Amino acid sequence: MMKRVDIKVATLAAIIGLALTGCSGDDGQNGTDGEPGKDGNPGIPVATDAKALTVAIDKVVIGDQSDITFKVTNEKELPVVGLEKFGFILSGLEQGTNGDANDWSLLSSEACPASKYSKCGSLTDNKDGTYSYRFEKDLTSETGFTITDDKTLRLVLRTGGEAVGQAEVAYANTSYDFRGEGEAALYSKNVVNNQNCAGCHDDFAIHGGKYTEVETCVSCHTENKVSDASKIFPMLAHDAHIGVISAPVGGCDNCHSENEQATDFANWKMVPTQETCITCHTDVDFKEGVNHWPYDDNAQCASCHTPEVIESVHLSTYQGQNERRSNLHLTVTDAKMVPAPQAEENKGKAGSFVQLTIDILDKDGKSRNEQLDKVNYLYYAEFYINWGDQDQGLGFGESVADGRGKVLRVHTNKGPYPGYSEKPIVLNYENGKTTYEIGPFDMDDKFKGDLTDLYGTVSPRIWFCMDASGENIMDCDGQTDWSNGAAGYNWLEFFNTQGLMEERPRRQIVTNELCGDCHGTTTSEDGFVQMTLNCRNCHSKAGDGEFHGTTCVSGNVDSEEQILLKNLMPRGERDWTTASNAAEECMACHNANVVPTQVIRDAHTKQGDKDYVEQLTMSHPDQKVWIHAMHANNRANQSGEGWRRNVEYSADLANCGKCHVKDSYDAKFLVGRKPLALDLDYMDTYTDPTDPVNGRYAVDGVADAYVSPTAAVCLSCHGKRAAQEGEDRRQVRAEVVSHMKQNGAQFGVTLDEYNGEESCAVCHNLNNLKEVHGQK
Incomplete structure (x- = not known):
């Protein structure tokens, strides 16, 4: 025994x-014994x-x-x-x-x-x-x-x-x-x-x-x-x-991260075995010698697959990116809004202009003394700019004002669409610093009036070319040097009419760390953290059909004029495209002024549908709406059986604190925000963008209707019910829309009809939101 x-x-x-x-x-009654x-x-x-x-x-x-x-x-x-x-x-x-x-x-x-x-x-x-x-x-x-x-x-x-x-x-x-x-x-x-x-x-x-x-x-x-x-x-x-999962497939440390209890977190690279490897590498048969030489046991695995090799193979993309990124930094040394243009090419244009000064720094932080638009080692260097944020005394930024804003494309891989990818206008070059002037920006907003005293944002999209070793910067020839290159880090700068702002004027709503809990993060040696979210899962890219270079199409039109939606599944490699800075720089384009795009309409939301306005609302590109709707699987191009863009959110949707910083989801922050813009007759007026005379791009949407901001945000999560037999997508909950309208919400009204008199925050204050969402 x-x-x-x-x-x-x-x-x-x-x-x-x-x-x-x-x-x-508390119903005010004593509890039962x-x-x-x-x-x-x-x-x-x-x-x-x-x-x-x-x-x-x-x-x-x-x-x-x-x-x-x-x-x-x-x-x-x-x-x-x-x-x-x-x-x-x-x-x-x-x-x-x-x-x-x-x-x-x-x-x-x-x-x-x-x-x-x-x-x-x-x-x-x-x-x-x-x-x-x-x-x-x-x-x-x-x-x-x-x-x-x-x-x-x-x-x-x-x-x-x-x-x-x-x-x-x-x-x-x-x-x-x-x-x-x-x-x-x-x-x-x-x-x-x-x-x-x-x-x-x-x-x-x-x-x-x-x-x-x-x-x-x-x-x-x-x-x-x-x-x-x-x-x-x-x-x-x-x-x-x-x-x-919503993080890159190859990022083993998405789950195998160190903490006090996970004492063997590094087991994935310390103990390689055929049993675990084939769960990812499904095309390998170790016993039969398919895509790997045959062997009977795991005795020799670690001889070749050392911890260093395994980590390099799985994580080198983003680790290599960090190493390569250190070779080049594009730094905004100044940015300001001016009331009138100074560049000769802009003279005579009405409106205000942004002047952006950029220096190219080496890995030691010293200027390379080069004019940005004249170097040949940048595959793209684009700066996304918008204006119109304000404090309102509540410590948060108002929705930006100027639609998709302006993009300074100093170097670009975008197609040469008129009005979309224009030659940058150099105002001045001196001591390694290049100043560009871009505009005009309209300072008169239909909802907020004069915007001159507000502030703007600027963030980059950068890729530079290197040799195969990843050690030396080289001119881009459009071939191997591009794939050997590196995506520069994202950053976000705030500026006003005086210049760059030293202190952050906008409240913090989300952080890289919170988003990165699911989407993965990339951290530099100096502690700079970025969310690893691949924008190309949604955005168009070369080969995506006639809409490439014109809009965030969430798919493309194939040769048979059918919508071919891209999958929301993550890519296999980290940071192959630029990472995101807590999604804040996305506000430059993803704001209330931008109407939903052509492909969403043509695919699943059409004029004449009884829920056309509500479906457009939940498919709106406004940051505070589309993120909620996408995670809740409520956008018009989601929720169908077998559809490629369905999202199964891994947490409780009611847990606002999963993504939000502290109480940043308080409904008071939506009071007075700008309504969401719609273009209800878009399909009647849309034309082939390749038509040299009458071509109308998706970016040319003209707002002709509006939706109340609080209703739009709440509808993004609460607006759909499960599809019933015979329905190909989840349907809008009419009772929810009716409740919102009874309390002041407006859907699809004209500018003259819009009154901005939602009363949601009266009942749905912070305490109520915490209670109904089960928040502590």
């Missing part, structure tokens, strides 16, 4: 209680209710007869008696040999009360908050694993799913790793944990919500438990995420 392992733990408390939260209000408390030992106060349970393991004896003694308390540290529902999982960790990874083996999974899925051993309630459990199974009988004094064992104890007092306590899992003779485990394999998952997911609960920790999953989805190798946890997790 295997010798028994007797372990006593004084005060081990693995606290994993998920507090029950919900939306509730709770159920009588369950009897405990005489003289011992026991809990009459609980929001969460804490489990402390007191004693574990493992052998042919295995016993556990543990104590359960509530959040007030009172003993909880009378519990009847528990789960017990015990697994052992086997050290890998011949290159194999260390693997868990399931020794037993039991639960009380018993069911068709699990047996229940002997459970005893000691009436003082402590419980005793004897496993039904002889844990030494597992043929694939031998318990010894030095091997790590893991006990997972499940609580919850039953009422304590009047409220049911949420499921929670407590895990405890140990080894024989009462000593701490020498080693425990923790590659990922809930903290890694929490970047994208709000919580982690599967199998009816009973299992809430990654430690539980790896303990049960083991080779000796599951019959299908694809269900072993590493393979199962890869299969569920590869090509599905």
Whole structure:
């Protein structure tokens, strides 16, 4: 008989209680009496209710007869008696040999009360908050694993799913790793944990919500438990995420990131095995020698696939980008709005102009003393500019004023469309600094009046060419040097009529770190963090048909005049195009003044549809609308069965704090904002943009109707219901639109009809929003 392992733990408390939260209000009435408390030992106060349970393991004896003694308390540290529902999982960790990874083996999974899925051993309630459990199974009988004094064992104890007092306590899992003779485990394999998952997911609960920790999953989805190798946890997790998550596929550190609990976060590059590699590299058959020479085991994998090689192969794109980026910096040294043009080419044009001064710096921060428009090593250098932000006394920026703004295209890979890609106008060049003048900007806004005293933004889009080594800048010849190049870092500068502003005037709504939790981040050595979001998932590119270079088309028209929508799936490489700066620079184009584009209309939202205006609203490019609608799968080009652009958001859409900084989602910030512009007769007036005489581009949309801003934002999440039989997309919820209209919202009204008198924030104040969205 295997010798028994007797372990006593004084005060081990693995606290994993998920507090029950919900939306509730005070009705002013006294609550009803709770159920009588369950009897405990005489003289011992026991809990009459609980929001969460804490489990402390007191004693574990493992052998042919295995016993556990543990104590359960509530959040007030009172003993909880009378519990009847528990789960017990015990697994052992086997050290890998011949290159194999260390693997868990399931020794037993039991639960009380018993069911068709699990047996229940002997459970005893000691009436003082402590419980005793004897496993039904002889844990030494597992043929694939031998318990010894030095091997790590893991006990997972499940609580919850039953009422304590009047409220049911949420499921929670407590895990405890140990080894024989009462000593701490020498080693425990923790590659990922809930903290890694929490970047994208709000919580982690599967199998009816009973299992809430990654430690539980790896303990049960083991080779000796599951019959299908694809269900072993590493393979199962890869299969569920590869090509599905919103971060670049090759970025293993999206999930395998370091934290205090994930002690083996680097396992992905330290222990290469064929079992995990083929979950991504599906075209490889190691046994048959397809796309790799054949071998029988993992013994030699690490000989070639060293940690350095694996990291380089998977992450070199963005790590190399960081190294290459350091060779060149385009820096705005000054920017200001002037009331009249100074460049000869602009003389006689009505309106104000932005003067932008740019210096080219080397990796040491010194000027290269070169005129920007005359160098040949920039594949593109474009600067997106807009104007019209204001504070309004609330500490936030108003919507920018000038439609898609202006783009200073000093170097560009865009097509030569008239009015879209024009030759830059140089005002001055001196001491390595080139000053450009771009405009005109209209300072008279139809909603805000004179905009002269406000401020503007400028952000770049940069790519420069290098040799194959990634060490030397070289002139672009349009071939290999382009792919060897580097995307410059994004940045955002604020300026006014006096020049660059030293302090940030706009409230912070999102951050690179928050967005990067799901989309990935790229960090330089000096700590500069950017969200790794590939804009080309939505934007047009060369070969995308006749609309390339004219608009953000979210797809293209193929030769049969059918809409060919691009997939929203992430690319395989990080930072192949410029990363994003918390989406703020997108405001230059993605604002309330820009009407929805041709392709969205032609694909799924057509004039004459009964919900035409509402569908256009949810498909609007305004930043505060399209981000919500896209994540909620509510845009007109989403939500169809089998459509390529569907999004399955991995968290709770009601969790505003997942993306927003603090209370930046307060409805007061929408009061007085500019309405969203629509062009309702666009399809009647649209013409072929290649027509040299009458061509009308998608960027030439003319606003003829407007939608209230608060209604548009709220509709972006709350506006759709699930499609019913025979419907090819989710339908607009008429009752939601009606409620909004009853409270002042306007949809598709003319400029003269628009009054801006929404009353949403009266009821939906910050406290109300937090309550109904379940926010703390």
